[in-house]
Amino acid sequence: MISARAVSKSFDGGRTQSVLDLDLDVRPGEFLVLLGESGSGKTTTLKMLNGLIPPSSGAIVVDGEDISRVDQVRLRRRIGYVFQGIGLFPHLSVAENVALVPTLLGWPAEEREQRVDELLRLVHLDPEVYRDRAPSELSGGQRQRVGIARALAGRPRIVLMDEPFGALDPITRDHLQIEYQKIHRDLGLTTVMVTHDITESLLLADRIAVMNGGRLVRLGEPAELIAEPGDPYVAQLLETPRRQAERLGDLLDAGKGAR
Numbered sequence: 001m002i003s004a005r006a007v008s009k010s011f012d013g014g015r016t017q018s019v020l021d022l023d024l025d026v027r028p029g030e031f032l033v034l035l036g037e038s039g040s041g042k043t044t045t046l047k048m049l050n051g052l053i054p055p056s057s058g059a060i061v062v063d064g065e066d067i068s069r070v071d072q073v074r075l076r077r078r079i080g081y082v083f084q085g086i087g088l089f090p091h092l093s094v095a096e097n098v099a100l101v102p103t104l105l106g107w108p109a110e111e112r113e114q115r116v117d118e119l120l121r122l123v124h125l126d127p128e129v130y131r132d133r134a135p136s137e138l139s140g141g142q143r144q145r146v147g148i149a150r151a152l153a154g155r156p157r158i159v160l161m162d163e164p165f166g167a168l169d170p171i172t173r174d175h176l177q178i179e180y181q182k183i184h185r186d187l188g189l190t191t192v193m194v195t196h197d198i199t200e201s202l203l204l205a206d207r208i209a210v211m212n213g214g215r216l217v218r219l220g221e222p223a224e225l226i227a228e229p230g231d232p233y234v235a236q237l238l239e240t241p242r243r244q245a246e247r248l249g250d251l252l253d254a255g256k257g258a259r
């Protein structure tokens with residue numbers, strides 16, 4: 001569905017090398033997570049996949065088309081994007097934010113409104129209650145739900161998400177992760193999600209692409225990475241969730257014993 005071939009990106013006339021020689025194939029229907037620490041090149045990669053940033057070299061093919069040769073506006077309307085920090089327009093209502101792409105595509109008002117209500121229900125927000133609210137009148141989790149609804153409005157087959165659950169409390173985060181995973185499956189989407197949270201990537205991804213210093217250092221299913229990190233950096237990343245899982249396992253066992 002998405003292929004990157006020898007993609008590199010530098011800024012400041014070559015002084016900052018953000019992404020180096022990236023080769024990556026995202027399969028149709030796959031949930032792929034780009035994992036790495038701050039500054040490893042994840043956001044730059046995601047923005048290159050929908051043409052927001054042009055690569056310095058290399059090629060990106062989306063659904064069979066080299067994206068440097070397609071109309072950029074049309075391309076971006078075919079790909080849903082959930083931005084880091086959500087990025088809802090504060091002066092627009094929830095419904096207007098969700099209807100952004102359908103409005104740009106010139107959908108008739110009635111169809112647009114039906115779509116907004118359908119999407120709000122999909123992300124578990126009652127349209128009667130939330131349609132006319134301003135983003136400032138929502139909790140962080142509700143705002144993130146609106147961000148997801150907005151990304152899905154134009155019926156994209158591909159969704160790119162940049163740290164979508166990063167700023168949420170753990171309980172809301174867990175709910176939204178599970179809900180989004182269901183949406184991804186039910187709608188047959190291809191999703192690429194950026195995170196620096198190793199546990200999140202292990203729980204959500206079909207495959208994880210680990211980036212370090214602009215390079216893709218490991219690509220594999222969560223179980224494959226756990227069984228064989230294959231790279232010292234990946235082994236180091238896995239230490240924390242492994243330790244936490246062991247401690248939680250011990251506590252759960254102790255809890256059972258105390259009952």
Ligand SMILES: Nc1ncnc2c1ncn2[C@@H]1O[C@H](COP(=O)(O)OP(=O)(O)OP(=O)(O)O)[C@@H](O)[C@H]1O
Nearest residue numbers: 011012016018037038039040041042043044045196
């Ligand atoms: N427009 C830009 N101009 C100059 N340098 C940039 C620009 N965008 C990104 N960079 C640099 O490229 C590198 C990778 O940045 P990127 O935002 O892709 O990292 P990231 O892994 O997404 O980090 P984070 O998790 O903090 O968002 C960083 O060193 C960053 O400073």
